[in-house]
Amino acid sequence: MTTTLKTFGAGLALGLSALASGAAAQSCEVKIGGIFPTSVDWGRPIAETAKFAVDQVNAGGGINGCTVDLLLRDSQSDPKVGVDAAKALVDLDGVKVLLGAVGSGVSMPILTTVAVPAGIPEFSCCSAATAFTALAEEGKSKGLWFRTYPTTDVQAAVTAKIVADQGLEKVAIFYKNDDWGQDYAKLLAGYLDQMGVTVTESVAANAAQPSYRAEVTTALATAPDGIVGLLYPTEASVLIREWISLGGSQKMVFSNSLRSDEFREAVGDKYLTQAVGMDNAAPRVASADAFVASYTENFGSGPNGPGLPNSYDAAMIAMLAMQAAGPDASGADIAAAVAKVTDPAGTPVTADADGFAKAAEVLSAGDTVMYQGATGNVVFDANGDVAAPAVMWKFTETGTEEVTYFTMEDVRSMLTGN
Amino acid sequence: MIGVLSYLVFFATMASILAIAVLGLNLQWGNTGLFNGGVAAFFGMGAYVTLILGGLPQPDRLGGFALPYLLALLGGGAGAGLLAWVVGRCTLHLRHDYLAIATFGIAITFENVARNASWLTGGAQGLRGFEKPLQDTFGAGLSYNAGFLAFVLCVLALVYLFLERLVASPFGRLLRGIREDETAARSLGKAPARIRLTAFVTGAVILGLSGGLFATFYGFVSPQDVLPILTFQIWAMLIVGGSGNNLGAIIGTVLVWAAWTLSGWALSRFAPLDMQLYTGSIQYILIGSVIVAMLFWRPQGLFPERLLISRPARSRGTTSGQTGSTDT
Numbered sequence: 001m002t003t004t005l006k007t008f009g010a011g012l013a014l015g016l017s018a019l020a021s022g023a024a025a026q027s028c029e030v031k032i033g034g035i036f037p038t039s040v041d042w043g044r045p046i047a048e049t050a051k052f053a054v055d056q057v058n059a060g061g062g063i064n065g066c067t068v069d070l071l072l073r074d075s076q077s078d079p080k081v082g083v084d085a086a087k088a089l090v091d092l093d094g095v096k097v098l099l100g101a102v103g104s105g106v107s108m109p110i111l112t113t114v115a116v117p118a119g120i121p122e123f124s125c126c127s128a129a130t131a132f133t134a135l136a137e138e139g140k141s142k143g144l145w146f147r148t149y150p151t152t153d154v155q156a157a158v159t160a161k162i163v164a165d166q167g168l169e170k171v172a173i174f175y176k177n178d179d180w181g182q183d184y185a186k187l188l189a190g191y192l193d194q195m196g197v198t199v200t201e202s203v204a205a206n207a208a209q210p211s212y213r214a215e216v217t218t219a220l221a222t223a224p225d226g227i228v229g230l231l232y233p234t235e236a237s238v239l240i241r242e243w244i245s246l247g248g249s250q251k252m253v254f255s256n257s258l259r260s261d262e263f264r265e266a267v268g269d270k271y272l273t274q275a276v277g278m279d280n281a282a283p284r285v286a287s288a289d290a291f292v293a294s295y296t297e298n299f300g301s302g303p304n305g306p307g308l309p310n311s312y313d314a315a316m317i318a319m320l321a322m323q324a325a326g327p328d329a330s331g332a333d334i335a336a337a338v339a340k341v342t343d344p345a346g347t348p349v350t351a352d353a354d355g356f357a358k359a360a361e362v363l364s365a366g367d368t369v370m371y372q373g374a375t376g377n378v379v380f381d382a383n384g385d386v387a388a389p390a391v392m393w394k395f396t397e398t399g400t401e402e403v404t405y406f407t408m409e410d411v412r413s414m415l416t417g418n
Numbered sequence: 419m420i421g422v423l424s425y426l427v428f429f430a431t432m433a434s435i436l437a438i439a440v441l442g443l444n445l446q447w448g449n450t451g452l453f454n455g456g457v458a459a460f461f462g463m464g465a466y467v468t469l470i471l472g473g474l475p476q477p478d479r480l481g482g483f484a485l486p487y488l489l490a491l492l493g494g495g496a497g498a499g500l501l502a503w504v505v506g507r508c509t510l511h512l513r514h515d516y517l518a519i520a521t522f523g524i525a526i527t528f529e530n531v532a533r534n535a536s537w538l539t540g541g542a543q544g545l546r547g548f549e550k551p552l553q554d555t556f557g558a559g560l561s562y563n564a565g566f567l568a569f570v571l572c573v574l575a576l577v578y579l580f581l582e583r584l585v586a587s588p589f590g591r592l593l594r595g596i597r598e599d600e601t602a603a604r605s606l607g608k609a610p611a612r613i614r615l616t617a618f619v620t621g622a623v624i625l626g627l628s629g630g631l632f633a634t635f636y637g638f639v640s641p642q643d644v645l646p647i648l649t650f651q652i653w654a655m656l657i658v659g660g661s662g663n664n665l666g667a668i669i670g671t672v673l674v675w676a677a678w679t680l681s682g683w684a685l686s687r688f689a690p691l692d693m694q695l696y697t698g699s700i701q702y703i704l705i706g707s708v709i710v711a712m713l714f715w716r717p718q719g720l721f722p723e724r725l726l727i728s729r730p731a732r733s734r735g736t737t738s739g740q741t742g743s744t745d746t
Binding site: 039043044047048051071076078083084087094108113129131134177182204 | 421422424425428429432530533534536541542543544546559562635636637638640641642643645647678679682683686687694695696697698699701702
């Protein structure tokens with residue numbers, strides 16, 4: 001049996017090395033690896049946006065004069081497949097940087113099994129789990145983990161502030177039963193507790209149920225002043241309708257995922273007049289507008305899916321760091337160079353081809369730059385996490401509108417890291 | 419070249435871990451005819467129990483007993499066996515598709531428990547485990563992975579030899595007898611219910627060991643690891659390899675896992691640039707087509723079961739007693 005495996009392995013090795021030598025013909029190419037769930041409908045635009053960032057860098061002259069080649073692999077949202085793809089990208093294709101993955105359940109084993117042992121930095125657009133922060137605090141991510149998606153901690157702190165500002169004293173929480181929802185609900189309960197707001201019940205809602213009557217009556221029995229809905233439109237459309245029809249309070253606070261026309265139309269805006277929500281906000285800076293404009297020009301519609309600006313910034317920062325680290329840099333050098341391209345005291349550069357070219361110039365002179373990205377002036381903390389501005393919004397007859405804007409500084413002051 | 423070697427070690431480790439699981443299923447389905455649609459639950463049980471027993475203590479969670487590694491791994495196998503015993507007592511009187519549906523339900527239940535019992539399993543966030551065992555001795559990187567591969571191969575070899583021996587023994591004949599005609603077996607004074615349960619639990623322990631090794635390899639397990647797709651993957655490996663044939667099960671695993679991963683690699687490498695974004699979908703179609711084609715042209719698998727009535731008699735006098743079955 002072992003012999004069979006070995007023979008097979010040897011055959012495979014021969015085949016692979018033949019392929020590898022055949023493909024290395026281009027004059028000067030830098031490869032970066034991307035692992036996204038491209039076979040999933042919402043995953044593909046995230047990959048497309050990363051590809052768009054690569055095209056911009058190539059238009060700006062490439063990394064250290066070399067064309068950037070983004071090798072995209074599908075994770076199928078299956079950790080086994082995603083980890084194998086990451087390992088193949090690092091070992092067979094020799095990439096020095098990994099972009100992705102999207103789901104925390106895939107990003108985490110990639111980080112612990114592939115990226116950290118190989119010393120390759122991983123830039124995720126979209127993994128929000130707090131487990132990464134814990135890993136980084138223990139020093140086990142070795143400074144190789146970066147994410148441009150504000151952690152759930154940011155969302156929880158702002159949501160708690162909004163709940164308190166609405167004058168609610170007793171709330172029930174409905175949360176989507178996945179890593180995001182569980183995390184969010186737990187952190188939110190912690191912040192609410194600090195602010196003296198009582199959480200009467202925290203109820204999990206599984207996706208795609210035909211009815212949520214049991215969940216709704218559980219919460220209703222505790223007689224809260226209002227509710228917090230940390231849900232996605234699919235389940236919230238059903239759950240909130242049932243909540244209102246059973247006489248639940250219409251004072252509701254929602255997560256960013258419910259800032260959606262689909263949800264507003266399913267429930268009816270006359271029931272949503274007292275509802276408000278939180279959302280991560282694009283910072284009020286020109287760079288975010290510039291991203292929207294260039295994205296719209298390229299794709300024909302605005303960046304409306306989840307994680308798109310984050311994906312763009314993750315890819316851009318990774319490539320800027322590669323530029324800053326110079327040719328033949330190791331993965332650890334690239335990770336260390338991230339600070340040089342996100343330096344608040346550095347020369348500001350825009351998030352496009354010209355910006356990249358300018359950054360290359362400034363960096364080659366030995367100076368640092370401040371990348372002004374699609375999500376604003378990205379600054380990673382010691383754990384590779386970012387803060388982000390936020391807004392409070394409400395529903396209108398035609399859509400949603402912003403009520404209050406919390407700047408990056410406001411949000412940082414709300415974070416107590418509970 | 420070192421990269422290719424490093425990847426092959428990695429690939430072989432995952433393939434061997436999955437092969438152990440396929441061997442466990444082969445005992446249940448290939449030899450005994452028990453349609454286990456809940457492979458993911460037993461695999462997952464092994465993974466979770468191993469990490470809970472061997473893991474470091476974590477705040478606000480039960481578990482993290484930091485037991486010695488081998489004890490934790492055996493505990494994982496035992497946990498899966500215990501689950502199988504309970505499930506088996508309730509469901510094994512069911513036949514074929516009914517058993518499949520019942521066990522599938524168990525797998526969904528398991529996934530939901532894993533997703534919700536955050537005080538025990540870490541919930542949807544997943545469970546972070548322990549430092550890799552013997553990391554100080556082997557160092558990080560390739561040398562460690564090679565050492566771990568050797569360990570996994572040893573487990574695989576042990577499981578393989580155990581099953582070959584079992585299948586060739588009178589007990590193995592009894593399993594096949596029950597699979598083919600339970601009434602006939604009963605008329606000979608055998609107790610099919612007990613034997614089926616024994617085979618089910620034994621297979622589940624092997625699945626659990628595989629899950630434990632999987633969790634060790636990643637040092638992490640989340641509900642995303644125990645989705646129904648895993649059951650499907652393990653089944654595809656057994657069907658392609660040939661159910662009832664242990665060697666076929668191993669080769670089937672390597673081939674299907676290679677198709678699963680290398681097709682992705684080859685597509686990302688050679689597909690035209692415009693197609694890059696669609697390689698994930700193309701890959702799904704490819705994998706599905708291979709399995710459909712297999713079922714059309716070779717439903718018995720690449721290495722079909724060989725029914726030898728007097729296998730022990732033929733190999734009598736040799737030392738191992740298994741040589742007759744490995745001469746493919």
